[in-house]
Amino acid sequence: STVDVRCRCFGSTFVARIVMSAPGEASEPAACAAPQEWPTTADGYEKLRLIGRGAFAEVWKARVVDAGEGDFVAIKIINLENMPSSSGFDEILQEVQTMQMCNHENVLGLHTSFINGDELWLVTRLMDKGSLMHVMRIAKHMGLGEGMREAILEYVLREVLKGMKYFHDQGYIHRDIKAGNILVDGEGHVRVADFGVSGWLIDKGFRKPGTTTFVGTPCWMAPEVMEQEGGYDSKADIWSFGITALELAKGHAPYAKYPPMTVLL
Known part of the structure; x- marks a missing residue:
């Protein structure tokens, strides 16, 4: 069963949809909307x-x-x-x-x-609340402080992890996990977006050990991505997720105020 928890965050009301399970019972993922025909003009x-x-x-x-x-x-x-x-x-x-x-x-x-x-x-x-970075900027401008409350932060991070697990299970690396690439709507749905620099770890049906392409945003990059030595895999997204958790909790990522080249050095 599911329970809708209405939360007030940064001057907006979100509905956090939480899946409830009995002890020892596995939670079934919520079904996606049925496909429909969309106009192509x-x-x-x-x-x-x-x-x-x-x-x-x-x-x-x-x-x-x-x-x-x-x-x-x-x-x-x-x-x-x-x-x-x-x-x-x-x-x-x-x-x-x-x-x-x-x-x-x-x-x-x-x-x-x-x-x-x-x-x-x-x-x-349509994710009508925009990115989490946008939400936090509005909150700061309205004088509501920086960072998310713990209950909302926990919910958001759990939803992002679900999306990342799916992404990695398909053989992809996102390579740019951050608040600016996480979208939310007024009902509390959270979705990972922006796949312009994502990469595949599957080649001709076989999983590759890693990749070496230098892409992403410096403040959120894992050390192995910056070093360009032994390559990296989906674990680099986990590092970026950790930085994103700090970003959402504090209102900004560590070293975000420094120029990108300073962060890389």
């Missing part, structure tokens, strides 16, 4: 509000035109004409492929994707 969506902007992409809250009033989605619109190099295309391809393969309640999957002119549209579930 731009006129199938009504863009409502810009919720994020980067150098080459925008994220919009949108409504599915032929659906009910409450069927909202997020659409990441990537301008392919302005991509600086082939490496940018590689990251996009990596993100799309990874999201298409993911089907777990704690990982942000992809509803559909399509080309619209010189744009790539990625349609996903």
Whole structure:
């Protein structure tokens, strides 16, 4: 059975959905929503509000035109004409492929994707509270302090671990676990997102011992990723998860105030 616990955090109300089990009884994972057909043309969506902007992409809250009033989605619109190099295309391809393969309640999957002119549209579930980093910034601006309360922190970290376990079991490494890449909605659902620098530990059906690519965000990087000597595997995500736990508890990651090069040195 499940119990919904309503929590007040940073001026917003979240519903933490906790799975309850009898002693000795294993908890069954909550079922994912049944798949549905999503429009694959731009006129199938009504863009409502810009919720994020980067150098080459925008994220919009949108409504599915032929659906009910409450069927909202997020659409990441990537301008392919302005991509600086082939490496940018590689990251996009990596993100799309990874999201298409993911089907777990704690990982942000992809509803559909399509080309619209010189744009790539990625349609996903709407996580209307944004990233945990965004939530903490708003809280600080409102004078509500830094860091999460222990009960909420425990719930969030448990949900992130579920998503990471699924990700690792599929043979992936995320390589950029941090508060900015963890999304939450008003019902308390927590999902790991942003797979542009994720990597595979599966090659032609066989698990590879590790990888050596230098990617991630310095403050959250594991030592073996920085050292570039013996390679690394999914354990590097566990280090980043630990740094993220400190970030959520304190309101900032250790050394986050220092320039990236200082952290690396």
